Amino acid sequence: MSVTYIDAIREAQAKLLREDPRVFLYGQDIATFGGAFKATKGLAQEFPNRVFDAPISEDAMLGLAVGTAIEGMRPIIEMQFADFSSIxxxxxVNQAATHYYRTGVPVPLTVRLPSGGTPGSGPFHSQSMESIYAHYPGLIVVTPATVSDAYHMLLDSVALDDPVIYCEHKFLYRWLKAKSINGDHLPIGQARIVRPGKHATVVTYSAMVHEAVRAAERLHEDGWEIEVVDLRSVKPLDMDTVLASVARTGRLLAVGEAFPWGGVTAEVVARTVSEGFHLLDAPPQRLNSRDTPVPYHPKLWAAHRPTPESIGEALRRLLSF
Structure with missing residues (x-):
């Protein structure tokens, strides 16, 4: 029997509710309805008075979470879509992220952001917000790309005393499956080498990990060995693993689904150049979604975001330098 990515998220929440009385869930339609994507299905019945429906006010939801976290609870807040977290x-960023710095009192809350695009979702339900939140000191930003990480990184997020932005990718919810939720368990802040290689490094995270692996497998047919690094979290950012990989390959392509301007890929390239310029045999490159709002039409959406084809093309240009 296989476990899906969203099964792992639900099971992690059930385990937390079962084992830690400080944990509660709060979000729009998450109790009776089980959430927009059913990530909390059945949990309100299994854990009475621990799973609560919120008003349609993201501002109020997070205000409540900050207050209860200050008082010792460990809230998990579900945003229906990552895009709505801007409310x-x-x-x-002004309350949760700064509170420990200002007062010495931690704010241990976790915000689940259903992130990234799916066909037909359009500009209001497809955004990747990780770069925005990673900009602010005091926040941890995680981006699980596997079933095991979806499970373990949620457990680890709730255990932290810092506020965590947990970016779960909607495209992976039911497509990504594994035999078990118990894969290798790395701590938050440590990247993973998904696929070893020697000719070029792809640094990526979230759903783009799988697209990068597909691109690498296609290039393998032509004799190229592409190393794929899954960052797993973007704040903290594991540059030691990135630089070690670039030292082996001499070439870097950073790939992300978010918009290109000032994003995670830009940070990876900038820090690689400043800390590992001597390791590079070619100018480092990055590939993101296009710098436009996310389109509705599935074909336009496919052309908007990185794909195995566009990643492969970028790698071939990098390899030919």
Whole structure:
């Protein structure tokens, strides 16, 4: 029997509710309805008075979470879509992120952001917000790309005393499956070498890990060995693993689904150049979604985001330098 990515998220929440009385869930339609994507299906019945429906006010949801976390609870907040978290931006970056710095009192809350695009979702339900939140000191930003990480990184996020932005990718919810939730368990802040190689390094995260692996497998047919690094978290960012990989390959392509301007890929390239310029045999490159709002039409959406084809093309240009 296989376990899906969203099964892992639900099982992690059930385990947390079962084992830690400080944990509660709060979000729009998550109790009776089980959430927009059914990530909390059945949990309100299994854990009475621990799973609560919220008003349609992301600002109020995060305000409540900050207050209860200050008082010792460990809230998990579900945003229906990552895009909607901008309504709670003040609570997240001006209250939660700064509170420990200002007062010495931690704010251990976790915000689940259903992130990234799916065909037909359009500009209001497809955004990747990780770069925005990673900009602010005090926040941890995680981006699980596997079933095991979806499970273990949620457990680890709730255990942290810092506020965590947990970016779960909607495209992986039911497509990505594994035999078990118990894969290798790395700590938050440590990247993983998904596929070893020697000719070029692809650094990526979230759903793009799988697209990068597909691109690498296609290039393998032509004799190229592409190393794929899954960052797993973008704040903290594991540059030691990135630089070690670039030292082996001499070439870097950073791939992300978010918009290109000032994003995670830009940070990876900038820090590689400043900390590992001597390791490079070619100018480092990055590939992101196009710098436009996310289109509705499935064919336009496919052309908007990186794909195995566009990643492969970028790698061939890099390899030919």
């Amino acid at each position: 709670a931006f003040n609570q997240i």
